[in-house]
Amino acid sequence: MKVQALLLAASLVLQGLGALPGLDVAEAAEVEKPNVTIGVGGKPLLYYLPLTLAERLGSFKDEGLNVAINDFGGGAKSLQALIGGSVDGVTGAYEHTIRMQQKKQDIRAVIDLGRYPGIVLAVRKSEADKLKTVANLKGAKIGVTAPGSSTHILVQYAFAKAGLKSDDASFIGVGSGPSAVAAMQRGEIDAIAHLDPVISKLQDLGLIDVLIDTRTTEGTEQLFGGMNPAAVVYFKESFIKANPKTVQAFTNAFYRTLKWLETATPEEVAATVPEEYWLGDKDLYIKAFIASRESYSTDGAIDEASMKSALNLIATTDPSFNASSIDFSKTFDDSFLVKARDR
Known part of the structure; x- marks a missing residue:
């Protein structure tokens, strides 16, 4: 394990990241499940930009994670993959954590990536x-x-x-x-x-x-009538309990990516994503990012008003949904986010 930590430390130094405050290289190398599969429904979309950036900037590797990303046809399919066990976590809509709670599936978000749907x-x-x-x-x-x-x-x-x-x-x-x-x-x-x-x-x-x-x-x-959270990173509660260091590593990686995105220029963002995401026009991609920039979270948090807004969306579109049964504390676990910020 010490060898892994030394190799990771050397990698961080070479990337100019070794001096990041609070980064515990040994801890990053000791995740319970270094090889993790994440589902997403439409990775090239700007809705999921933080996922692509975390991948391309090396944020996952910096945290000791080897992440395989399965791109499905839509968010509902990536959720199905999580329930079925073919992926370990999902970058998808916050509302899924609410819907699954009523279905007795304990799915919890650990960090918010988008403040608004961007749709x-x-x-x-x-x-x-x-x-x-x-x-x-x-x-x-x-x-x-x-x-x-x-x-x-x-x-x-x-x-x-x-x-x-x-x-x-x-x-x-x-x-x-x-x-x-x-x-x-x-x-x-x-x-x-x-x-x-x-x-x-x-x-x-x-x-x-x-x-x-x-x-x-x-x-x-x-x-x-207010804010409405969009893309989050969510896992089964059973996975979170079994792999807390792995979930912390994920949260750290995404939080650092959000902070990078907060100050990055549109040109830097376009240069970081794969060229095929531009749909054949880099300048157009830059315009698209500028149009969507307000939608990204800067702190990874979801407040209660936003949670209520998401619940109202579900209750409005599904009259049979029992909104009174939802416990918001079981839809978003901010304990990992707090630690990521403290670093």
Whole structure:
């Protein structure tokens, strides 16, 4: 173990990270489960940018973790993978921790990555004269990353506020990257609920008009009446209890990544992610990041008001959901975040 610690220390020094305050190299090397698999539903999306940055900046390796990332078609599928046991943790929507609690599945977030959903609901520009409001979307074909994912649920929430039923439109899974752009280009959908860089690409192509924009504080407050947490890192409670050092290492890695992101330039961000994430246009990716920048968490925390907002979204879209049964303390364990900050 001492050899591992020395090798990790040398790696950190070479990367200019050896002097980071509070970084205990020996502790980082002694995680219970150094080889970990994380699920995600659409890794190239800016919604999950902190995951890609943690990977590309070496934040996981700095904490003694060898992380394999499984990219699924949507957040609902990555959640299913966690329940099924094929991944150890998930970078996904906070609302999943609430839904699973009612299903007697103890899933807990340990750090928040996104303060706002970052999801945009937009209509095909050629149909914009007819589809001026959410209520006009009755009977429309709406593209989402995957049925049951956060993009789908946000539209259902908007429908409820507009007096529509959740099945008043057809929802079509269009994936998370070029396939989503192609679906709009080919005329397969009338509207789309999606994230950047897909939304910025469609705007640049002149294909859409925006109805709802939760990339910003203003747009999020207009829809939810306040904040609404988005992507978090969550694990089964059983995994957290069995692997506390591993979970701490994950939290440390993501917290450091959020602090890097807080001051990074758009150009630095674009240079860090894989080129294929640019959708063929680096300048467009930079614009997309700037449009979404407000959505990222700077401290990793979720306050009670935001938790209540997430619960209200679920209760609104699912009348059978028993909101009174939810214990927020079991949806978000901030003990690892506190230690990450103290470092």
